[in-house]
Amino acid sequence: MRRRLLLVAAALALVAGGCSGGRDALTIYSGREESLIAPLLEEFADSTGIDIDVRYADSVDLALLIAEEGSNTPADVFFSQSPGTVGYLDSEGMLADLDAEALDAVDSEFEASDGKWVGVTARQRVLVYNTEMVDAEDLPDSVLDLTDEQYAGEVAVAPTNASFQDFVTAMRQAIGEDAARAWLEGMAANNSPIYADNSSIVAAVGRGEVPMGLVNHYYNYRALDEDPSQPSLNYVFPGNDIGALLIASTVSVIETTDHADEAARFVEFLLSRDAQEYFSEETFEYPLASGVEPAEDLEPLDTVDTPDVDIGALGADLRSTAEMISESGLL
Amino acid sequence: MLVVSALTAALFAGPLIYLLLHSASDIGAFWSTVTSTAALGPLARTLLLAATVAAAAAAVGTAAAWIVVRTDVPLRPAWRVLLPLPLVIPSFIGAFVMLAAFAPGGLVEVALSPLGVERVTSIDGFTGSFVVLTLFTYPYVYLPVSARLRQLPSSFEESARLLGRRPLATFFEVVLPQTRGAVLAGSLLVFLYVVSDFGVVQLMRYDTLTRSIYATRLIDRGTSISLSLLLGLVAIGLVALERVFTRGLQGTDVRRGARPLVIALGRWKSATVGFMGMLVGLALAVPVGVLAWWSTRGLFRGSTTAGDLVADIGDLAGPVANTSLASIAAATAAVTIVVPVVYLTVRYRSRIGGIANGVVVGGFALPGLAIALALVYWTIDAPAYVSAFYQTLPLLLLAYVVHFGAQAMRASQVALASVPRAMEDAARVLGVSRSARFVRVELPLMMPGLLAGGGLVLLSTMKELPATLLLAPIGFQTLAVRIWTATESAFFADASLASLALILLSGFLTWLLVIRRSEALI
Numbered sequence: 001m002r003r004r005l006l007l008v009a010a011a012l013a014l015v016a017g018g019c020s021g022g023r024d025a026l027t028i029y030s031g032r033e034e035s036l037i038a039p040l041l042e043e044f045a046d047s048t049g050i051d052i053d054v055r056y057a058d059s060v061d062l063a064l065l066i067a068e069e070g071s072n073t074p075a076d077v078f079f080s081q082s083p084g085t086v087g088y089l090d091s092e093g094m095l096a097d098l099d100a101e102a103l104d105a106v107d108s109e110f111e112a113s114d115g116k117w118v119g120v121t122a123r124q125r126v127l128v129y130n131t132e133m134v135d136a137e138d139l140p141d142s143v144l145d146l147t148d149e150q151y152a153g154e155v156a157v158a159p160t161n162a163s164f165q166d167f168v169t170a171m172r173q174a175i176g177e178d179a180a181r182a183w184l185e186g187m188a189a190n191n192s193p194i195y196a197d198n199s200s201i202v203a204a205v206g207r208g209e210v211p212m213g214l215v216n217h218y219y220n221y222r223a224l225d226e227d228p229s230q231p232s233l234n235y236v237f238p239g240n241d242i243g244a245l246l247i248a249s250t251v252s253v254i255e256t257t258d259h260a261d262e263a264a265r266f267v268e269f270l271l272s273r274d275a276q277e278y279f280s281e282e283t284f285e286y287p288l289a290s291g292v293e294p295a296e297d298l299e300p301l302d303t304v305d306t307p308d309v310d311i312g313a314l315g316a317d318l319r320s321t322a323e324m325i326s327e328s329g330l331l
Numbered sequence: 332m333l334v335v336s337a338l339t340a341a342l343f344a345g346p347l348i349y350l351l352l353h354s355a356s357d358i359g360a361f362w363s364t365v366t367s368t369a370a371l372g373p374l375a376r377t378l379l380l381a382a383t384v385a386a387a388a389a390a391v392g393t394a395a396a397w398i399v400v401r402t403d404v405p406l407r408p409a410w411r412v413l414l415p416l417p418l419v420i421p422s423f424i425g426a427f428v429m430l431a432a433f434a435p436g437g438l439v440e441v442a443l444s445p446l447g448v449e450r451v452t453s454i455d456g457f458t459g460s461f462v463v464l465t466l467f468t469y470p471y472v473y474l475p476v477s478a479r480l481r482q483l484p485s486s487f488e489e490s491a492r493l494l495g496r497r498p499l500a501t502f503f504e505v506v507l508p509q510t511r512g513a514v515l516a517g518s519l520l521v522f523l524y525v526v527s528d529f530g531v532v533q534l535m536r537y538d539t540l541t542r543s544i545y546a547t548r549l550i551d552r553g554t555s556i557s558l559s560l561l562l563g564l565v566a567i568g569l570v571a572l573e574r575v576f577t578r579g580l581q582g583t584d585v586r587r588g589a590r591p592l593v594i595a596l597g598r599w600k601s602a603t604v605g606f607m608g609m610l611v612g613l614a615l616a617v618p619v620g621v622l623a624w625w626s627t628r629g630l631f632r633g634s635t636t637a638g639d640l641v642a643d644i645g646d647l648a649g650p651v652a653n654t655s656l657a658s659i660a661a662a663t664a665a666v667t668i669v670v671p672v673v674y675l676t677v678r679y680r681s682r683i684g685g686i687a688n689g690v691v692v693g694g695f696a697l698p699g700l701a702i703a704l705a706l707v708y709w710t711i712d713a714p715a716y717v718s719a720f721y722q723t724l725p726l727l728l729l730a731y732v733v734h735f736g737a738q739a740m741r742a743s744q745v746a747l748a749s750v751p752r753a754m755e756d757a758a759r760v761l762g763v764s765r766s767a768r769f770v771r772v773e774l775p776l777m778m779p780g781l782l783a784g785g786g787l788v789l790l791s792t793m794k795e796l797p798a799t800l801l802l803a804p805i806g807f808q809t810l811a812v813r814i815w816t817a818t819e820s821a822f823f824a825d826a827s828l829a830s831l832a833l834i835l836l837s838g839f840l841t842w843l844l845v846i847r848r849s850e851a852l853i
Contacts, residue, residue, distance in 0.1 A: 027805075033820040056816060057800035060549045061700060065801050068707045074722065088549055160533075160546045196533045199821050200430075207436030222821035226629065319550040326369070 025051035026262040027074045029066060031059025031081040032249060036283045043278075044269050050262050059085045060162065066254065067092055076257040077266055079120075079249070082162045084169070084318040086117045086250045096253040099264050105271040105289045110248045119248030120270045121285040123216040125167050126234040127155075127243070128202055133211040139235050143214070143243025144175075147186025156193045156201045156213030159330045163198065163216050166247050169321045174242045177324075184328035194330065206230040216247065221284045248288060333683055335671040340687035342668075343694045343733050349705035350560045350697075354553065364557040370543065374561070377539040380460055380532070381525040387465040389518040392472025393510070395610060397502060400480040402594045404603055410611070411477075412842050415786065417614035418470040419837035421794040421811055422463075423530030424818065424830050428621040429454070429463050430534060438621060459535040464525055466614040471524065471787065472517030474845075475742045478783040479513040480506070482749065482776075498594045512748060516741040519573055520787070523566050523696045523737070544698060559701045566696035567689040574685065619834060622827040629824020647813075647832050654809045654836065657724070658792040659844070661731035662739070662785040668732055669740040677747045688740070695737035699797035702734050706802065723804055730798040735791045739784035746780020747773070786845035793837050810836070 030037065034056045045052045055062070055075075063085040066073050078095075080086045089095055095116040102118050103111055110119035127139065127146075140146060146155050158164050172180040193210050195201045201213035202223050208231075220234050237243035251270055253263045269275055276287035354361055364370060399410050417425075432438045433454050454462060487509070491501045507514075529541040540558055547555040596603055672691060675684030694702065706729065710721045720726045750773050758768045774781075794811045803809070810833040817826035 034816045035820045035822050035825065053805040055800075055805055056812075058819075061797065061801060063549060064552075064700070064704065065707065068704050069711050072711045072718070085549065160542070194536055196536065199818070200427075200534060202821075203431065204434070204436075207431075207434060209435045219821055226625075226632070226821070226823050322546065322550045 025053040026076050026259050028052055028054045028077045028079060029062045029075045030054055030056050030079040031062050032079055040275055040278050048265060063088050066094060071256050073254060075254050076259045076263045077253055079251045081249055082166055083248060083250055084162055084166055086252050090116045094255050096255045098267060102267045102271060110288050117250045117252035119288045120251050121279045122246040122248045122288055123218050123285055125243060125245045126217045126236050127212055128205050128215050128220050128232055128234055129212040130205050130208055131231045131233055133208060141238055142241045143237050144183055147183060147190055153191040154211045156195050156204060156210045157187060158195045158197050158201060159325050161197050163247055165318060165321050167245055168325060170245050171242050181324055184325060184330055188329035206232045218284055332671055332674060336675045336687050337683055339668060339672055340690045344690045345709055346697050346702045346705035347563050347693055349708050350556050350701060354556045354560055361557050364554055365561050370558060373538055373540040373543050377526055381522045383461055384464045384525045385518045385522040388469040388521040389472050389514055392469040392517060393476050393514055396473050396477035396480055398603055400477050402596050410607055411846055412838060413611050413615060414473055415470040415841050416838050417467045418790040419793055419834060420467055420618055422528055424814055425467050425618055426463055426531040426534040428618045432617050432621050455535050456537050460532050460537045463531050468521045468524055471520040472514060474783040474786055475513040475517045475745055476510050478779040479510050479745060482779060483509055513745045516745050520738055520741060526562060526565060527696045527698060559698055562696045563693045566693045570689045570692045622830045625823050625827035626831060650808050650810045650813045651832060651836055653807055654793055657809060658789045661728050661792040662789040664728055665732045665736045665739040665788045666781055666785045669736050669743060673740055673743045673747055677744050691740050692737040694733045699734060699795060702730055703798040703801040706730055722802060727802045730802055731792045735788045738787040742780050742784025746777040750776045782845045786841055789840060790837055
């Protein structure tokens with residue numbers, strides 16, 4: 001009898017504890033990982049005194065969640081890993097206009113043309129290669145050359161990965177639909193090994209399973225941090241090549257927010273010198289707000305010849321990109 | 332009973348109804364999506380993988396159960412704790428470590444290279460998925476079958492032995508028919524698990540239906556939803572098929588206090604130990620070994636990154652507590668909630684029971700994301716007393732129950748089917764009330780089976796990811812979420828430490844709540 005009472009009491013405590021305390025916090029849905037940005041968000045909360053509640057998950061799943069929640073969403077801010085997901089929310093009409101100061105802090109090519117979101121940091125597309133299997137001199141000057149026969153079966157890609165899809169969307173803009181389709185079909189015809197995501201490619205290159213792969217620059221830095229003896233290096237395509245595309249992480253404010261002021265302060269914080277320096281030093285990413293230098297190992301942003309691509313337009317075209325990828329035979 | 336079951340069925344049907352409402356507006360579009368070449372190929376691959384893994388897991392799980400329960404294999408307590416554990420390894424981390432170990436250039440190759448071994452066979456695609464999934468899902472068969480075996484009266488087997496039958500023949504002619512219900516129940520769960528798995532097939536690069544669902548979930552929601560619905564329909568179809576095959580499959584009733592028959596292995600002892608060792612070695616020792624290697628490497632290297640487990644392992648305390656709480660609560664709730672449906676399907680075989688049965692099982696095959704979004708849909712715009720539960724722990728527990736309830740239900744159905752009618756009738760004749768009969772006669776006899784089902788839900792909940800990410804209260808981090816977040820940002824030492832904690836915790840909880848209590852009831 002007593003055990004039964006104990007169980008009931010425990011159950012009630014569970015239910016009571018599970019219900020939210022009703023505190024009035026700024027709710028952030030973050031597709032950026034906790035291990036990377038939690039300290040930064042804590043600093044924001046400490047320095048401004050604003051309470052924050054952060055939900056960490058995959059950017060795509062969070063975009064789906066916000067869309068499903070609709071006007072009753074608890075989310076105030078969406079901090080995403082990629083432009084594609086925030087573009088989707090924009091097309092659903094769920095985003096609020098950002099302050100002019102925020103939009104001015106970043107180059108116009110790294111923000112939405114309708115002012116609904118702004119880029120915070122950028123990751124660069126690179127070719128990671130195994131130094132024991134590949135001679136740096138044999139690497140091509142352009143990502144488009146990878147369809148050559150000499151690279152048959154040697155270049156790993158991750159066609160379901162959001163960054164690869166953003167890259168292909170940018171490629172369609174930069175060199176035209178037909179050329180982009182031809183490149184995809186060429187990579188498929190070249191027996192490019194397919195992997196699930198960037199981590200898998202870097203791990204495979206490090207093991208020597210495959211000589212090269214197209215990834216974001218960040219992963220090899222982490223891999224070398226965990227195992228300095230791993231024989232893999234990043235290669236950045238020179239010049240204005242589309243292969244050196246910068247993909248921005250983005251922040252946006254949800255239209256139905258009750259915390260417009262706090263949200264605006266959060267956006268301002270992310271673009272501030274402190275936060276941008278944090279990203280540069282702790283997460284090996286390119287700061288996009290003007291006036292901050294990236295970490296030592298990275299090239300300064302001004303000298304990085306980035307291709308002329310309107311990142312702002314990346315969001316809308318994701319579906320046709322995915323169709324193009326699957327039609328090419330890569331998916 | 333009927334009303335409660337109908338309500339339970341409505342609860343479990345939530346996700347399916349959500350998918351129906353959101354799918355293509357007409358049957359024609361749905362049909363063309365699921366019969367397009369883009370869908371039929373993955374569907375065929377899904378079914379092939381599921382069928383082969385189910386068969387293999389059934390064989391392995393049954394053999395392991397028989398060896399542990401019926402023979403005098405050495406180190407029996409160790410096997411009983413270790414054998415269910417591979418179920419707790421999240422598939423995305425399991426496949427990742429298997430690849431790290433066995434892929435070309437992987438750790439096994441590196442370790443064996445001094446011995447002159449050049450290249451280990453690469454595992455990917457179908458072979459890799461088949462092997463990894465079998466290793467991680469055989470506990471679905473092992474747990475219910477060992478529960479049933481432990482309770483079978485040994486009189487039939489003893490008679491067979493006395494009549495001169497060798498142990499192996501006894502196994503096939505006497506034991507297997509008795510345990511067929513448990514084997515089928517477990518195999519069905521394996522089949523459905525493989526149908527809904529994404530982590531393994533994604534890393535092994537085997538293109539199944541779940542990959543299409545994942546790839547299209549944002550950019551082509553209509554297709555994603557139609558394909559998710561297809562998964563649900565496959566599950567329901569399979570359950571209907573299984574009902575046809577198991578009609579009249581009652582089997583022997585169980586007895587308490589019967590001393591189980593123990594077969595001396597004799598000269599087969601070393602071979603048996605070798606088999607068990609290899610099974611546990613591949614399914615558990617290899618993943619744990621790789622994780623331990625990454626952890627120690629990380630701990631030696633040290634870390635200055637704030638929040639990295641390598642820097643402060645005490646950070647694990649919160650996730651450990653949260654995971655324990657959520658999984659125990661979900662397991663208890665799941666076993667309790669499915670009881671009406673179990674009764675309806677086993678004792679009465681009513682139509683509503685059959686529908687409820689199908690709907691509950693359907694929930695298991697659906698992607699966790701679909702279940703999460705369905706719960707969002709049903710609660711966010713509901714009246715205040717319902718929407719207050721949004722993103723709270725009870726709602727998350729409900730998501731677990733809907734997703735994994737099928738596991739508890741199948742094990743409980745097997746358990747209830749083996750309660751002797753004679754005892755129930757005797758109790759009724761003696762004037763004991765319905766509820767007292769349930770508590771004092773049926774429940775104790777069903778308990779090992781119920782615990783097995785609860786154990787399955789426990790282990791599955793501990794590693795659940797998509798619904799947890801979206802529905803958990805803010806700040807409620809589980810070990811699975813911790814592992815995922817570390818893996819995503821490539822902090823592998825961190826992920827390894829959390830994974831090891833998950834495996835240890837699950838071993839402890841399984842021993843404490845399932846194995847010890849089952850022992851006490853024999």
